[in-house]
Amino acid sequence: MIGLKDDETRLLPLMLAPAVSYIALLIGFPFVLSIAYSMTNISVGTTELKFVGLDNFISVVGSQTFWVALKNTCIITLVSQVFVVGLGNVLAGLLMADFTGKWWVRLLILLPWVAPISLGSIGWLWIFDSIYSVINWTARAIGLLGPFDWPIWLGQPDLAMASIIIVNVWRLLPLATVIILAGLSSIPQDIHDAAHVDGAGFWRHHFEITMPLVLPITLIAVLFGIVFTFTDMIVVFVLTRGGPYDTTQVLASWAFFTGIQGGDLAEGAAISLFLFPVLVAVAILFLGVARRTEVT
Amino acid sequence: MAIVEARNISKKFAEVTAVEQINLTAEEGEFLVLLGPSGCGKTTLMRMIAGLEQPSAGRIVIGGRDVTDLPPRTRNIAMVFQSYALYPHMTVAGNIAFPLRARGTSKVETAERVTWAARMFDIERLLDRKPRQLSGGERQRVALARAVVRKPEVFLLDEPLSNLDAKLRHSARDELKQFQRNLGTTTLYVTHDQVEAMGLGDRIAVLNQGLVHQIGTPQQVYDRPADIFVATFIGSPPMNLVELDDVVLGFRPESFLPEEVHPAQDGRSRLPFRITRSEYLGADRLVYGVLEPPYPPTHVISKLPTNIRVEVNSGERHDFAVRLADLNRFDRASGRRLAEDGEAASATSDLT
Structure with missing residues (x-):
C-alpha cells in the first residue's frame, strides 16, 4: 500500500489504458484504415494494392446516388430532430408534473432507447408491412382510409422516407426527453415562483424563462440526435434497404452496400469518410453554442 | 400600499x-x-x-x-x-x-x-x-x-x-x-x-x-413575552427560567445582576447564586451558576456589562437580584404568561 500514492506516475497511465486502448483499437484503427483504404483500389478480390489518390472520392461525388444519399441523410436528420426536440419538450414538461404511475410512464418512455435498434426496427417493419400494416388496418377500421386507399409505407418513396423518420423519432425521443427532463428539473423552483409573482403568464413563462434555461442542455440532446441519425444505417437497412430504387439511401447505408455487400472496400471507405467532417463541424458548432448560452 | x-x-x-x-x-x-x-x-x-x-x-x-x-x-x-x-x-x-x-x-x-x-x-x-x-x-x-x-x-x-x-x-x-x-x-x-x-x-x-x-x-x-417559547426563543443568551411549584419565573440575563449594583429605590427580589464559571466577551461578562435555596438548584446566566466591576469569582456564592418589574411569570402547565396584576403581588410574597 505504501507505494500506491507515490506511484501516481505509473498508476495514471494504468487507469487510462483501458479507455485509450478501446478508442485506439475500435475507433482509431478502423478510422485510419478507412482513410488508407479510401486512397487505394482495394476491393474484396484485390491481389495487388495500388495507391489511387483521390480517385475514389471523385468517383463518389460524380455518382448520382451520392447526392440522393446526402440529401436523404440531411432531410432525415433534420426533420427527425425537429420532431424529437418538439415532442421531447412536451413529454418532459408532462413528466415534470406529479401524478400516480409516473414511474411506469417514465419506464415506458425509456423502453425504445433500451431496446436494440435492430429489434425495434424489425417491429416497425411489421407495422409498415404492405399487407399486415397495423396502421392501415386501424385507419380503415375507424374510417380514415377509403376502400381503395392502401398506402404502401415502405414501397412509395415519400412514405418510405416518412417511415424512416418516424422510426428515428421513436428511437431518439426517449434520450432527448430524459436529457430535457434533467434540464427542467435543474431549474430552481424559486425561479418559477419569481416568474409567477412577477406576473408572467403561461406563454411568457415558457418562452422567456423555461425555454432559454433548458436551451443549452437541449442543444446537447440535439447534438446526440444528429450524430446518432447521421451515422445510423440500421433503420434504413432493416426497413427499406435504401429502396425503392435508392430513393431512401443514406450515406451510412450506401457505404455499407457499396463497401461490404458490393465488395468495393475503397469506395465504401470514401463514402463513409464524407460523414466525418460534417459531424466534426456539427459537434464543434453545438458545443460552442451550448457553452455560450450556458447560465450559472 | x-x-x-x-x-x-x-x-x-x-x-x-x-x-x-x-x-x-x-x-x-x-x-x-x-x-x-x-x-x-x-x-x-x-x-x-x-x-x-x-x-x-x-x-x-x-x-x-x-x-x-x-x-x-x-x-x-x-x-x-x-x-x-x-x-x-x-x-x-x-x-x-x-x-x-x-x-x-x-x-x-x-x-x-x-x-x-x-x-x-x-x-x-x-x-x-x-x-x-x-x-x-x-x-x-x-x-x-x-x-x-x-x-x-x-x-x-x-x-x-x-x-x-x-x-x-x-x-x-x-x-x-x-x-x-x-x-x-x-x-x-x-x-x-x-x-x-x-x-x-x-x-x-x-x-x-x-x-x-x-x-x-x-x-x-x-x-413581555407571551409564553415560555417566546421568552426562550428571543434573546441571547435566552431568558432564565426557574420553576416554582406551578409557576415558572423568567428573567433576562441582563436583569439578573449583583444585588449591590441595583438602584436602592427599586423593588427587587434577591436570588442567592453560586457562580461556576464566567466568560469575558468584551462588552459583557457572562456569569454562569446555580441558584441556591430557597430556590431550586437551577442553572442560570447573568450578563454583566463590563463596566460593572463587581468581583464575581468561580465557586463563590453571591447575592444577585432582579427588579420586580423585570420578572416574568408563566403558568407551568400551559406555558402562558400570567396576568400582570397577580404577578406583582405574588412575586413579592414569594420572593422576599
Whole structure:
C-alpha cells in the first residue's frame, strides 16, 4: 500500500489504458484504415494494392446516388430532430408534473432507447408491412382510409422516407426527453415562483424563462440526435434497404452496400469518410453554442 | 400600499400541518416580521400570501380584496427570495424590466422605471451584466430593484439577508429599512434571525409549529413575552427560567445582576447564586451558576456589562437580584404568561 500514492506516475497511465486502448483499437484503427483504404483500389478480390489518390472520392461525388444519399441523410436528420426536440419538450414538461404511475410512464418512455435498434426496427417493419400494416388496418377500421386507399409505407418513396423518420423519432425521443427532463428539473423552483409573482403568464413563462434555461442542455440532446441519425444505417437497412430504387439511401447505408455487400472496400471507405467532417463541424458548432448560452 | 390580512389560515401538507389557524394583519406601511425557527410555517404563510401556495382553509385579504383564489400575478405583490431567484439568462436590466414587461408597460416607461430602480439601489453600472457576474450583495440589490420597480402594494421578503456575509448583512439591513421607510410599502419579512427581526420590524410575529405565539413590537416581545417559547426563543443568551411549584419565573440575563449594583429605590427580589464559571466577551461578562435555596438548584446566566466591576469569582456564592418589574411569570402547565396584576403581588410574597 505504501507505494500506491507515490506511484501516481505509473498508476495514471494504468487507469487510462483501458479507455485509450478501446478508442485506439475500435475507433482509431478502423478510422485510419478507412482513410488508407479510401486512397487505394482495394476491393474484396484485390491481389495487388495500388495507391489511387483521390480517385475514389471523385468517383463518389460524380455518382448520382451520392447526392440522393446526402440529401436523404440531411432531410432525415433534420426533420427527425425537429420532431424529437418538439415532442421531447412536451413529454418532459408532462413528466415534470406529479401524478400516480409516473414511474411506469417514465419506464415506458425509456423502453425504445433500451431496446436494440435492430429489434425495434424489425417491429416497425411489421407495422409498415404492405399487407399486415397495423396502421392501415386501424385507419380503415375507424374510417380514415377509403376502400381503395392502401398506402404502401415502405414501397412509395415519400412514405418510405416518412417511415424512416418516424422510426428515428421513436428511437431518439426517449434520450432527448430524459436529457430535457434533467434540464427542467435543474431549474430552481424559486425561479418559477419569481416568474409567477412577477406576473408572467403561461406563454411568457415558457418562452422567456423555461425555454432559454433548458436551451443549452437541449442543444446537447440535439447534438446526440444528429450524430446518432447521421451515422445510423440500421433503420434504413432493416426497413427499406435504401429502396425503392435508392430513393431512401443514406450515406451510412450506401457505404455499407457499396463497401461490404458490393465488395468495393475503397469506395465504401470514401463514402463513409464524407460523414466525418460534417459531424466534426456539427459537434464543434453545438458545443460552442451550448457553452455560450450556458447560465450559472 | 395596502393592509394585508391572513384570516384563519391553515395549511396541511398530507399529514403535516404547516400552518394552523393563523390570524395576522399587517397594517398599511408596516414592516411586519415573521420570526420563528426553521419549519415553523413562516415561509409557508408568506407563500400563501404571495399566492404560490393555496391555503387549506381561511382567506387572504390584501387591500380589502379577497385574493385567496387569485393567482400571484393579480395580487400586485413583489417577493424577494432567499436565493434571490434572478433569471440567470437575462442581464440585470432584463431582470429588473421583466415584471414591467409582464404587465405590458410601454418601452419608454419600462426604461425609465428600470433606471429609477437601479439608481435607488446604486446598481446602474451593473445593468448590462449577467447575474453570475455579480457578488452576493449586488445580487441582493438587483432582487430588491426587481421587486420595487413595479411599485407593488406589498413586499414579501423571504430571508433576503441570510446569504450575505456578516459584515454586509449589517449595512444591507440598514438600507433595507431605509428604503422601506421611504417607499412606505407594507412589508412582510420572514427570518429566523432574532437580531434581524428586532432591528427591522415595526412589529414581530413569533411563530412556532404553525402557530402564532405572539405579535407585538420588538419591545413587547422582548420584555413581555407571551409564553415560555417566546421568552426562550428571543434573546441571547435566552431568558432564565426557574420553576416554582406551578409557576415558572423568567428573567433576562441582563436583569439578573449583583444585588449591590441595583438602584436602592427599586423593588427587587434577591436570588442567592453560586457562580461556576464566567466568560469575558468584551462588552459583557457572562456569569454562569446555580441558584441556591430557597430556590431550586437551577442553572442560570447573568450578563454583566463590563463596566460593572463587581468581583464575581468561580465557586463563590453571591447575592444577585432582579427588579420586580423585570420578572416574568408563566403558568407551568400551559406555558402562558400570567396576568400582570397577580404577578406583582405574588412575586413579592414569594420572593422576599
